[in-house]
Amino acid sequence: MKADPAVQRTLLTLADLDKELTQLAHRRRNLPEIGQLVEAEAAVRTAKDKLVEVETAAGDLDRDIRRIERDVEGVRARTERDRNLLAGAGIGAKQAVDLQHELETLQRRQSVLEDEQLEIMEQREAVGADVEHSQVALAAAEQAVTDITQRRDTAFADIDAAESGRRRDRESVVAGIPADLVDHYEKRRAKGGIGAALLLARRCQACRLELDRTAIAALKAAAADEIVHCEECGTILVRTPESGL
Numbered sequence: 001m002k003a004d005p006a007v008q009r010t011l012l013t014l015a016d017l018d019k020e021l022t023q024l025a026h027r028r029r030n031l032p033e034i035g036q037l038v039e040a041e042a043a044v045r046t047a048k049d050k051l052v053e054v055e056t057a058a059g060d061l062d063r064d065i066r067r068i069e070r071d072v073e074g075v076r077a078r079t080e081r082d083r084n085l086l087a088g089a090g091i092g093a094k095q096a097v098d099l100q101h102e103l104e105t106l107q108r109r110q111s112v113l114e115d116e117q118l119e120i121m122e123q124r125e126a127v128g129a130d131v132e133h134s135q136v137a138l139a140a141a142e143q144a145v146t147d148i149t150q151r152r153d154t155a156f157a158d159i160d161a162a163e164s165g166r167r168r169d170r171e172s173v174v175a176g177i178p179a180d181l182v183d184h185y186e187k188r189r190a191k192g193g194i195g196a197a198l199l200l201a202r203r204c205q206a207c208r209l210e211l212d213r214t215a216i217a218a219l220k221a222a223a224a225d226e227i228v229h230c231e232e233c234g235t236i237l238v239r240t241p242e243s244g245l
Contacts, residue, residue: 001227003181008227008238010177011185011196017170018189021163028159033152040145047138054130061124068117075110079103184227188235196236202244207233220245 082099085091091099174182189195197206202216209232211219219239222228228237239245 001181001184002223002225003178003227005224005239007177007181008196008225008236009240010173011181011236012198012238014170014173014177014185015194015196017166017173018195021166021170022193024159024163024166028156031152031155033148033155037145037148037152040141040148044138044141044145047134047141051131051134051138054127054134058124058127058131061120061127064120065117065124068113068120072110072113072117075106075113079106079110082106181227185236188229192233192235194233194235196238197230199230199237199239199243199245201242204230204232204235204237206230206235209233216245219243 082103086096086099086103177185185195192206194206197204199205199211199219203210207230209230211231215231219228219237224239228239229235230237
């Protein structure tokens with residue numbers, strides 16, 4: 001295959017643009033925000049689970065408090081009734097003794113319930129603090145997701161803009177290269193990742209290897225418009241006065 005030396009040098013511009021596009025694609029895949037977002041979303045799930053846990057505990061304690069309050073009210077009502085009966089007329093001695101015994105039992109029961117109520121209320125206060133802390137932690141975790149998402153989207157937008165510019169430049173460059181040479185370049189690029197590279201001081205700038213004497217002799221003998229390749233990596237070699245030939 002043959003191509004004017006000036007057209008061959010255009011392949012270097014095309015290769016540079018392809019290199020930039022490859023770097024942009026690599027940057028897109030490896031944005032630190034991608035991993036950070038995965039971690040931040042996991043933190044949100046953990047925070048939600050913790051909040052559910054402490055809210056459930058708070059709900060259980062609230063039910064216990066209401067139960068004890070009902071029990072205390074029941075004991076107090078029963079105590080009031082028994083005292084009214086004792087204060088009334090027409091009760092026998094045995095009934096009075098029974099009522100007095102029940103009042104003592106009720107008093108002990110009320111004391112136990114009130115102690116239990118106080119203990120549970122103290123637990124509820126501590127759990128309430130855990131609920132508030134978990135709510136703050138969840139809000140912070142969700143805000144982190146929002147912030148990271150914004151940074152990721154901004155980075156994606158920057159990459160999109162850069163890629164669009166490079167693709168436009170590439171289309172412009174490709175338009176000035178014969179179709180068969182572009183096809184040849186693309187096939188080489190598909191094999192090794194680099195379609196064309198400069199031969200600088202007898203060294204291929206794609207694989208960075210110095211060509212041996214036999215290869216150099218063959219390149220010297222090739223016509224200026226002949227498309228030549230690196231014997232090591234197969235990329236199209238573009239010869240210039242700096243090639244060392």
